[in-house]
Amino acid sequence: MATIKLVDITHTYVKGRVETPALRGINLTFEEGCPSALLGPSGCGKTTLLNILSGLLIPSSGRVYFDDVDVTDLPTEERNIAQVFQFPVVYDSMNVYGNLAFPLKNRKVPHREVDQRVREVACLLDLIDDLDSGPRSLPAGKRQLLALGRGLVREDTSVILLDEPMTQIDVHQRWFLRRELSKVQSRLNITMIYVTHDQYEALTFAEKVVVMNDGLVVQEGTPEELYRNPQHPFVGYFIGTPGMNLMECRLEGNRLELPGFTKSISKALAEKLKKHGAQFKLGVRPEYVHCDTRKHEGWFPLTVTIVEDRGEFQIITLQGDGSSLKSQMPSTLQVTEGQQMWVNFLEEKVKVYKNDQAIV
Amino acid sequence: MGIKVENIGKSYGRKIVLNNLSMEVPSKSFTTLLAPTGSGKTTLLRIMAGIEKPDRGRVLYNGIDVTDVPVQKRSISMVYQQFINYPSLTVYENVASPLRVSKERYSARQIDERVQEVAKLLKIGHVLDHLPEELSGGEKQRTAIARALIKGSDFIFLDEPLANLDYKLREELRGELKTVMKGTTIVYATPEPIDALSMSSHIGYLNKGKIVQFGTVHEVYTLPLFVDVGHYFNDPSMNMMEGRLVKEGGKPFISLTGDLKIETSGLEEHLAEHKTYIVGVRPQDLSIMPDRVGMVSFEAEIDFTEIVGSSTTLHLVHGDLNLGLVVHQPEKSHRRGDTITVYLDPQRVYVYEKDSEKLVIAQGEAVPA
Numbered sequence: 001m002a003t004i005k006l007v008d009i010t011h012t013y014v015k016g017r018v019e020t021p022a023l024r025g026i027n028l029t030f031e032e033g034c035p036s037a038l039l040g041p042s043g044c045g046k047t048t049l050l051n052i053l054s055g056l057l058i059p060s061s062g063r064v065y066f067d068d069v070d071v072t073d074l075p076t077e078e079r080n081i082a083q084v085f086q087f088p089v090v091y092d093s094m095n096v097y098g099n100l101a102f103p104l105k106n107r108k109v110p111h112r113e114v115d116q117r118v119r120e121v122a123c124l125l126d127l128i129d130d131l132d133s134g135p136r137s138l139p140a141g142k143r144q145l146l147a148l149g150r151g152l153v154r155e156d157t158s159v160i161l162l163d164e165p166m167t168q169i170d171v172h173q174r175w176f177l178r179r180e181l182s183k184v185q186s187r188l189n190i191t192m193i194y195v196t197h198d199q200y201e202a203l204t205f206a207e208k209v210v211v212m213n214d215g216l217v218v219q220e221g222t223p224e225e226l227y228r229n230p231q232h233p234f235v236g237y238f239i240g241t242p243g244m245n246l247m248e249c250r251l252e253g254n255r256l257e258l259p260g261f262t263k264s265i266s267k268a269l270a271e272k273l274k275k276h277g278a279q280f281k282l283g284v285r286p287e288y289v290h291c292d293t294r295k296h297e298g299w300f301p302l303t304v305t306i307v308e309d310r311g312e313f314q315i316i317t318l319q320g321d322g323s324s325l326k327s328q329m330p331s332t333l334q335v336t337e338g339q340q341m342w343v344n345f346l347e348e349k350v351k352v353y354k355n356d357q358a359i360v
Numbered sequence: 361m362g363i364k365v366e367n368i369g370k371s372y373g374r375k376i377v378l379n380n381l382s383m384e385v386p387s388k389s390f391t392t393l394l395a396p397t398g399s400g401k402t403t404l405l406r407i408m409a410g411i412e413k414p415d416r417g418r419v420l421y422n423g424i425d426v427t428d429v430p431v432q433k434r435s436i437s438m439v440y441q442q443f444i445n446y447p448s449l450t451v452y453e454n455v456a457s458p459l460r461v462s463k464e465r466y467s468a469r470q471i472d473e474r475v476q477e478v479a480k481l482l483k484i485g486h487v488l489d490h491l492p493e494e495l496s497g498g499e500k501q502r503t504a505i506a507r508a509l510i511k512g513s514d515f516i517f518l519d520e521p522l523a524n525l526d527y528k529l530r531e532e533l534r535g536e537l538k539t540v541m542k543g544t545t546i547v548y549a550t551p552e553p554i555d556a557l558s559m560s561s562h563i564g565y566l567n568k569g570k571i572v573q574f575g576t577v578h579e580v581y582t583l584p585l586f587v588d589v590g591h592y593f594n595d596p597s598m599n600m601m602e603g604r605l606v607k608e609g610g611k612p613f614i615s616l617t618g619d620l621k622i623e624t625s626g627l628e629e630h631l632a633e634h635k636t637y638i639v640g641v642r643p644q645d646l647s648i649m650p651d652r653v654g655m656v657s658f659e660a661e662i663d664f665t666e667i668v669g670s671s672t673t674l675h676l677v678h679g680d681l682n683l684g685l686v687v688h689q690p691e692k693s694h695r696r697g698d699t700i701t702v703y704l705d706p707q708r709v710y711v712y713e714k715d716s717e718k719l720v721i722a723q724g725e726a727v728p729a
Binding site: 198 | 397497527531534535553578592594595597663664668670696
């Protein structure tokens with residue numbers, strides 16, 4: 001397994017005279033043995049980056065290193081990578097055993113060694129009872145494991161790239177597959193890079209999540225860091241369901257003027273903010289937005305527009321003059337659409353951004 | 361009123377897709393057909409809409425049999441998983457198209473008013489002069505939804521409309537669809553429990569060509585009548601544990617594993633001794649702290665932890681059992697291999713008969729047969 005380093009990577013797609021920049025200067029290190037994820041919306045550049053890692057694409061500029069070897073110009077087959085795609089790539093004409101053995105037989109590995117490796121990998125992936133089955137008879141989650149297994153049988157694999165591997169898999173099969181992936185990761189200490197638009201998958205899989213937007217890395221960190229401490233409003237919005245509430249605000253003395261309501265803040269916070277100007281963006285997570293049917297000192301009135309029941313809690317959308325705020329409250333709170341609510345949040349739970357950089 | 365399907369049968373060759381299926385969708389409800397992939401929900405939706413004909417049975421709209429009425433003559437709209445728009449028409453013309461071909465003969469002004477209205481609702485006002493290929497995935501699907509809304513159809517059918525969208529877009533549209541669709545009868549097919557929970561008023565859980573349970577979302581969530589409904593209609597899935605009813609010291613217990621028992625005093629007449637039951641408990645109802653009175657505790661080993669935004673899911677192992685537990689905190693203080701004490705509230709469990717897979721006890725109370 002290898003440590004992977006991307007240095008000053010840029011990439012621009014050229015079609016006739018039209019140039020579309022896809023990556024605008026990426027510097028990243030994926031440590032050996034660390035499960036990592038590239039997370040971002042469609043068009044953020046994550047697939048371009050994946051193609052550069054796998055060797056399907058040579059970047060416009062910048063270098064790619066596997067350990068200390070520059071692989072930027074090496075073709076895919078010389079990089080020793082294994083890939084898992086949206087659709088499991090398996091041979092339906094062979095049984096599970098044949099599928100697992102194929103990459104080794106192709107390399108003329110001695111028969112006994114092939115058999116040993118196939119059984120080891122099948123044990124690891126809980127496919128040992130399925131060796132004689134045809135891949136078609138396996139559930140979707142197991143077919144993906146088989147595709148992964150074909151990458152694992154070779155001992156010289158330097159990295160495993162997973163490209164949206166859960167897309168075709170039912171909700172409850174995903175639970176099983178996540179568990180298996182996590183097990184493989186911890187047993188084999190493999191470098192894995194998981195590419196997805198789905199925060200749930202990225203956060204559950206990876207120890208390090210790289211959030212991308214518009215061809216740039218916006219923030220990298222553990223799932224907990226990204227959730228607790230989003231350094232950029234995009235991360236606050238993108239991580240969390242629903243994402244962080246983000247509102248433009250103006251500092252006036254010891255008050256923040258927001259669209260539709262005013263919030264008093266401590267002197268200490270006001271002083272801190274004053275150094276950065278008067279205009280800010282304020283972020284607060286829905287679980288820190290409290291609402292009540294009764295009036296409290298300093299709370300502000302908003303109207304409930306949408307109530308979404310999520311089983312053990314509910315998401316309430318609150319609207320004021322020009323503002324919209326989401327609140328996560330227990331299902332026990334009786335609330336109906338159209339009702340007025342008194343709303344507040346603690347200033348310790350607030351993030352303040354200036355020019356898209358967190359300052360508080 | 362609303363939509364009624366009666367004794368619907370449908371096969372493709374030798375494969376039975378729908379098997380004598382009956383269901384009633386209340387008027388102006390947002391009904392979700394929740395089902396695993398391949399269980400016939402798309403077929404059912406297409407039969408309800410009139411795109412496909414059933415082999416047997418009838419479809420009624422507001423009490424009138426429409427089984428043989430062709431789809432063009434029904435007041436319906438349909439939205440698909442694929443973003444279907446006319447590629448050569450602008451977004452404006454795409455949205456306006458149902459009115460242009462309508463027999464009602466709308467004036468240009470009426471059309472413009474309606475297009476602006478639904479475009480505003482679906483937040484595509486700024487791309488009305490664009491062609492579909494210039495749009496993002498989310499905008500393409502918003503256009504298709506706007507087109508479905510503009511006619512003011514009595515019934516709108518949606519077949520996994522969010523499946524091809526990014527996670528974040530899905531989340532946004534989920535909130536909006538509920539508002540946008542208000543006042544129309546909606547049937548929405550999806551394999552995702554969260555779609556059903558966050559948007560719909562009613563839910564029909566479909567499996568193997570039959571409606572297993574139908575009711576309001578609240579009814580089905582609090583009273584999942586069969587093992588597979590309970591298991592499926594929760595994310596993560598409900599934990600299911602098998603056990604037998606035994607008597608110890610004169611008290612009845614369902615014994616799940618060596619040291620994990622759930623007392624069932626007061627429910628004797630609904631449970632039989634030595635019979636096997638399946639006990640279901642939601643991952644959200646297992647706890648790492650004894651936060652209620654009368655909780656049962658047991659030791660479990662942490663297999664791994666997942667942080668999902670504001671909550672953390674622990675994957676636990678206890679004997680042969682694999683269990684999920686949700687903690688409402690983003691933390692990773694628990695490590696793989698650690699042993700922790702888990703608390704279970706006997707008042708929060710669902711007890712199913714193993715043979716019939718039917719619910720007998722729900723959260724401490726007997727379920728009427």
